[in-house]
Amino acid sequence: MTVMDQRGAYRPSPPPAWQPRTDPAPLLPDPEPYRVLGTEAAGQADPELLRTLYAHLVRGRRYNTQATALTKQGRLAVYPSSTGQEACEVAAALALKEQDWLFPSYRDTLAVVARGVDPVQALTLLRGDWHTGYDPREHRVAPLCTPLATQLPHAVGLAHAARLKGDDVVALAMVGDGGTSEGDFHEALNFAAVWQAPVVFLVQNNGFAISVPLAKQTAAPSLAHKAVGYGMPGRLVDGNDAAAVHEVLTEAVRHARAGGGPTLVEAITYRVDAHTNADDATRYRENAEVETWREHDPILLLERELTARGLIDEDGMRAAREDAEAMAADLRARMHQDPVLDPMDLFDHVYAEPTPQLREERAQLRAELEAEAEAGPAPRPEGALR
C-alpha cells in the first residue's frame, strides 16, 4: 500500500508492526577519530601493551623496507608495502585471541606475520612460488586475498559457522577504502548484521585505491558511517595511533565475542609508499602530502609517548631495532635462496582425486621434463617464455 505525500511522490507506508530495530544514534561513529597517544587516555594504557605494540611496529616497518628491497633485487614479483599503516596491521593481529580468525587482503602481510605465520611463507604469493605458503587452519589466517572485498563474506560465513557450532571464535576481516565500494562489502556487512555474526570489519582508509582518492570513492561523511545502514556500530579511529586502534579493535572483538554482533571500524591512515613497487604515485599525488603524513608516523607517535612517560629508554629502542634487524637478516637470507619447485605440483592440488584429463596432462609434462633433463640444462631461465 502506498500513500501520496504532499509533494505528490509515492511513498510506501510502513507495515503496521514495523519498528526500527535500533535507534541509529548509538551506531554512529564519533565525528573525530578516536585517539589515545598524546591525550589523557594514554595514562590509562597498559605500559606493557605499549611496549609490545612498539616492538611490533618497529619489526613491521623493517619487514616493509626489507620486502621492498627484495622487489628491487628481483626476489619478489611485487610488494604492496604497508609503510605508514603498521599500527593497523599490528593492532589487528594483537586484538585477536588464538582461536580467532584473520581474513587479510594482499596488503596485510604484517598482520599475517604478527599472527605467527613464517615471514617467508607469508611472501610466497608475492614471490610467485605458490599462491598461499601457509596452512590457513594452522594459524587461523585465511589466504591473502587479491580480488577486493571477496574475503569479507568468507569471514562472515566462518564466524557464523563457528557460532552455530557453539565455538568461541571471532573473525576479523580487513579491507581497504577502495574495497568498500565493491558489492561484496555490502553483502558481507548485511549478512553479518542480519545474522549477528561475531565479525569485526577493519577498513584501513589509507587515502587511495591505487590512484583514486577517497573523495572519488565515496560521498559518505566517513566510511564508518556506512555501518548505520546495516544496523551495526561504526567506529572511527586514528589508524596511526597503535594504542587507539588496539583499544577500539579489542572492544569490537569483545563485543562480537559477547554476542553483540558485528562492528565496522574505519582506521584513518596513509599509504606512504606507492600502491606497489610497480606504481608511479607521482602521477596522482603531491610529495608534500606524503611528507605531512610522515610527521604523523605511527612509530614516531608511540615513541614520543613511551619516552615522555619514561616507559622506554635508548637501550629499549635499540633492542627493538636490533630485534627487527635480526628478523630482516633472516628474511633476507632465506629469500635469497631459490625456492625448490616441483612442476608436478601443478596437478596435485586441483581436485582431491585428479581427473583422467589431469593424469594425462601430468604424464605429458613429466615426459617433457625428462626429455629436457636429457637434453641438458634448458637455455632459458625459469619463468621466461617461449
Place this chain on the structure above:
Amino acid sequence: MSTVAVRPATMAQALTRALRDAMAADDSVHVLGEDVGALGGVFRVTDGLAEEFGEDRCTDTPLAEAGILGTAVGMAMYGLRPVVEMQFDAFAYPAFEQLVSHVSRMRNRTRGAMPLPLTVRVPYGGGIGGVEHHSDSSEAYYMATPGLHVVTPATVADAYGLLRAAIASDDPVVFLEPKRLYWSKDSWNPEDPAPVEPIGRAVVRRSGRSATLITYGPSVAVCMEAAEAARAEGWDLEVVDLRSLVPFDDETVCASVRRTGRAVVVHESGSFGGPGGEIAARVTERCFHHLEAPVLRVAGFDVPYPPPMLERHHLPGVDRILDAVGRLQWEAES
C-alpha cells in the same frame, strides 16, 4: 602513396590512440573504469584521455566492477557509447552478472529496440609473472555467452583497428587485450592508422602447405616462432590469427585447413571446455574429407592459473606446438 613515417609503436600506444581517435570522432564515446584518469590505467592505455577530454568523458569510477558495467549499460541505453576498462581478467568476474544477464541479451530481450553499443576492455592472459588472479584466460566464458562479440588483437596494427571497430560496433564487444603483448613493438604508422575493419575476419599471418596452426592473441607470436622452427623439420606451417572468436571466421579457417589437411589449435586457456574444442569441432564438421589427421589442441593445462614461477610449464610454448605438429603425421605412419 605519401611517404608516411612507419615507426615502432607498442600495442598499448596503439590502443590509446584508438581510444583517443574514437573519442575525438564521436562525443558519445565515454571511457570509464578504475584508475583510468590521472594514472592513465595500470597499463597506461587511457593515458592522457582525462586531460584531453575531461573527467566526464574519461572517468575514474568507484571501485566496483558490477557498478562500472551496470552503469555503462544505463549510459548505453541513453545513447552513449561507453568503453569500460576491467583492470585485470580475474577482476571482471564481479561484473559477470551484468555481462551475462543484461549486456549480452539487451538487444534480444527488447526485440531489437535497445541495442547496447558498449565495449568491455579486459587485459587477459599470462606470461608476465603476475601474482594470483592476474593471468586468467577467460575467453571461453565470454564465447559461451550468446550476444557478445569477443575479439583479441595479436599485432599493434590490429590493436588499433579492432578497438576502433569494437567501439563503432552497435553490439557489445568484449575486447581482450593480451597483457604480455602490451609492450611488444611493431612498425606501425600512428599518423595514418589502418582503416577500421569490421569485426569477424581472421587473417593468415604466414602461409604454408603442411599444416595450419589456428590461434589468437598472445599465442600468435608463439605459433609464428614455432612455424619458423618447424622448417628445420621439413614442415611448412600456415598460421591463422583468428582476431575474432565471436563471430568466428569459418571461411578463412576452413579454406586454410582444406589447403593443408592438418590443423592444431593453440591457446593459453585450458583445453577441457576451452575454445579449442569448439574450433576443432567446427573444422572437423566442415573439412572432414580434407583432414589427414584429427584436429589437435595445444592449450594451457586444466589447472587454476599457476604461480609465476611455474607458469612456463603451463603455457603452450614452441616445443609443445612442435610436438603436436609431429603427431599430425600419424596418417602417413599407419
